Amino acid sequence: MNEVLLELRGLSRSFGDRVAVGPLDLAIHRGELFCLVGASGCGKSTLLRLLAGLEPPDAGRILFEGRDITDAPPHLRPLNLMFQSYALFPHLSVRNNIAFGLRQARLAPAEIAQRVEAMLALLHLEDCADRHPRQISGGQRQRVALARALARRPPLLLLDEPLGALDRKLREATREELRRLQAELGTTFVLVTHDQEEALSLATRMAVMSAGHLLQIGTPHEIYTRPARREVAEFLGRVNLIEAVVDRCTEEQLECSAAGGLALRAHSPAALVPGESLHLALRPESIRLSPSDSSLNSNPHLDHGPDRDPDPRPNHDRGVVTGISYLGNHSLLAITGRSHRRWLVQVGNDRATQNLPAVGDDVGLSWDTEAMVVLGA
């Protein structure tokens, strides 16, 4: 499983003085579904084009099973690309689109017919086999493009935003389909998407890309729960970012303080010097809410506002609910804490909905040491 199929070494490509890709290093393992995720314009499509040979790199090497294919023309590469626009041949029927690459490979007609039928069945395209691309729906076109690329049984399939043009419902169904296909065929997939949810749900491993560089590579779980950098944390899901200064740093524990006397405690990732400033990330779903501590609240000397005495306990804060958006299975609460800090808190709607605070309520916030992620850079 961990055998390296494709390796990129110092690969880079610029257009004029705009750097589109890298230089970057990456290893793709055989059999994995690798997602490259990043905002549009981050260079992920260019990276795929470099891999497919449609664009020459400025520097770096591409190795396939240890063999250098950097200078191989596209028609000799052991991979296929599913284009974002599908690029189906408008003058050929669905059947002939799928057979195109097989005819080019000069397979026996019987073999071609058999493989095309298998592809039509695999992707549920039997009903529109003899229609032309403009006569079928967007979802069908997407499946034809996939079938055409898969028909050659490439060891590696590149997919450029394969679900981009589909509506939400179809996208979710197709996601399942892709995962099933990938597992069934054992083909290695490298999939490019701007949709973080898609990447998290599909990938066995993924990389977050920004400005031509890979910010972090890992499993979706690793990247979501332990983002290495601020950009990664912000790109994947919602996050509370806290700027803090190191107070004390031991082997296991890091203690810092943020504006408004907020005390924070996290597992220390590395040796940090007191006085150093850093960013911490906290996912909205990691925060627990409690009715505001009455003993503190009833203190007549305290204002009922965001600027009250600090809660001395680490990883605790108090605030006022300023907004609630109801999102079906969960709600997002905007809470203004000390020093006008804006907290985003996610509350599941499956339990104790009657306890959901209302706008204007005072609430206490707390979270575990494990939930705090120290971000690099």
Added chain:
Amino acid sequence: MSRGWLWLCWIWPLGLLLLPLVIVLRISLAEPRLAQPPYSPLWDVSADGAVSIDLHLDNYRLLLEDPLYVQAWLDSLGLAAGTALLCLVLAYPMAWAIAASPPRRRRLFLLLVMLPFWTSLLLRIYAWMGLLAPQGMLSQALLRLGVTEAPLAVLHSPTAVFIGMVYAYLPFMLLPIHASLDKLDPQLLEAAADLGCRPWQAFLRVALPLSLPGVLGGTVLVFVPALGEFVIPDLLGGPGSLLLGQVLWNEFFANRAWPVAAALALTLLGSMALFLLTWQFLQRRLGALA
């Protein structure tokens, strides 16, 4: 606007296209006369009031039987087909290069293609006469360079007609092909390469079939008018050149044989119409694919 006015749309096709045709048809069915007009009337009212209609098909028979006309037909068909073919061979790579160039340069190229239309065709053909004449620029240059011994003897030959025809009709081939290549999504060629095609295979299997409508359109735009072309063979061709356009002119103006000229004009028109219908049929077949 009320529907009552829609009949106005028919003024153009009925009055200006169909009516002259009916007149030509009527003349083609008459006998030549030394009179004014130089053909027999269509009907005669005899003294007893009986109306007799006179239809002569001799003109059409003459066209089939006289080797002069048959030869003119064959020569014209050959010239039109040759012109269309050479235009296609020249225009396709040009259209490809233009479509592949960056937008700014593409506009410049297209402007250059259309620039000659700003001058009268007659003037441009006269210019070619000057170029191709034995004492003309081309001939002199070739003599000086020692490429030829004798002055160029191209003017007033079938070669000169061919050169002039290809020159004049090239844009009509180039523009439709360019239009169809311009619409071609470059990603389709990339997809073909990704699926194992070498560049020339991608061209044959993807670009060529998708540009066929443009090729067919250009062929029609060149072939049909080239069939009846008069000016270019008359000015650049030799004394022996007798193409359909010239025969038509001779019958009409020199021999005052209006009925034969009319019959010739109608058969020419009929064959062009037949050609266009075939083309439309092919176009529809291709349209179903593209």
